[in-house]
Every structure is written in structure tokens, then in C-alpha cells.
Amino acid sequence: MxxxxxxxxxxxxxxxxxxxxxxxxxxxxxxxxxxxxxxVNRHSLGWVCARSAxxxxxxxxxxxxxxxxxFVLDTVVAAARGRRGVGTGLVAAAVEGARAGGCEWLHxxxxxxxxxxxxxxxxxxxxxxxxxxx
Numbered sequence: 001m002x003x004x005x006x007x008x009x010x011x012x013x014x015x016x017x018x019x020x021x022x023x024x025x026x027x028x029x030x031x032x033x034x035x036x037x038x039x040v041n042r043h044s045l046g047w048v049c050a051r052s053a054x055x056x057x058x059x060x061x062x063x064x065x066x067x068x069x070x071f072v073l074d075t076v077v078a079a080a081r082g083r084r085g086v087g088t089g090l091v092a093a094a095v096e097g098a099r100a101g102g103c104e105w106l107h108x109x110x111x112x113x114x115x116x117x118x119x120x121x122x123x124x125x126x127x128x129x130x131x132x133x134x
Contacts, residue, residue, distance in 0.1 A: 003085040005052050010097040012049030018056040026076035045070050045101045048093040050077070050086050057081045060090040062098055062106075070098040072108040091122040 019036040023029075040047050043063055050058030058077040064070040072094055077086045098106045109129060110118050118124045 003050075003089045006050050006057060006081075006086055006089065007052075008058075008089050008093040009049050009051070010093055010100075011046045012051070014049050014056055014059070019059050022056055022059055022076050022078060023074065025079060045103070046094075046097045048090050048097065050081075050090055052081070058086045058090045060094050062094045064098070064101070064103060068102070068104040070094075070101070070103040070106045072106060087117060088121045091118075095122075 014037065016034065016036045020031045020034055023034075023036075024031045040061055045062045045064040047059065047061045049056060056078075058075075058081065060075040061073040062070050063073055072091065075087060075090060077090070095106055106124075108118055108122075108124055109131070119126060
């Protein structure tokens with residue numbers, strides 16, 4: 001998906017501080033100092049960085065089982081860039097990255113208010129799933 005002024009890069013470079021600031025803003029928590037670069041390189045098939053004029057404006061992590069299932073995690077867009085196609089561009093790039101990585105399935109779970117985004121805008125189909133809070 002093309003979004004004017006935004007580039008999407010599969011396995012793009014980023015700093016921990018960039019993703020942590022974006023994540024803290026998007027998910028409403030103070031920065032925690034997470035080591036994002038080490039985390040995604042250890043556990044993920046890939047990730048997508050969205051940048052505008054060099055600034056990180058979106059991020060999504062694509063974890064996987066090492067074979068045919070990948071999982072969308074931590075989709076986040078800078079508030080100033082919201083509702084302009086950045087999120088759908090991130091997910092579209094994640095779909096392509098997972099497909100190129102040999103995955104057959106891309107899973108996502110989400111809160112109810114994001115149903116329209118993932119099902120309508122991004123093309124996921126609803127499935128039955130379960131969750132245990134730990």
C-alpha cells in the first residue's frame with residue numbers, strides 16, 4: 001500500500017529508543033527501556049518500520065513459530081499519523097514479509113475496537129480463538 005511520504009521497510013533498522021517512544025505513545029504507558037532490537041532479532045520472522053522524512057512513524061512485529069505460522073504483534077502508529085493508511089500499510093508489508101518467509105498463516109488478536117481495522121481494512125477473517133491471562 002502506498003502512503004504519501006511514508007516508506008515501509010521489512011526488517012528495517014531502528015533504535016530501541018525510537019520503538020519504545022512510539023510504543024509508549026501508542027499504548028499509553030511510560031517508556032520502559034525495552035531492548036526491542038534484541039527482542040525482534042531473537043524471536044521474530046521480521047518487522048516493518050514506517051518512516052516519514054527519517055522519523056519512525058509506525059512499527060509492527062511479526063513473530064513466528066519457525067515454520068508456517070506468523071503472528072502480528074505491537075502494531076503501532078504515531079498519533080499524528082493516525083487514520084492516514086500507515087497502519088494498513090504496516091500490516092500489508094507484514095503480510096508480504098510473512099508470505100516471502102514461507103508462512104502459510106498470519107494470525108492476529110486484537111481488542112474489539114480494532115475489529116474494523118484488522119477485519120475490514122487489513123483483510124483478516126474472523127476465527128474462534130482462546131486466551132488465558134497469565
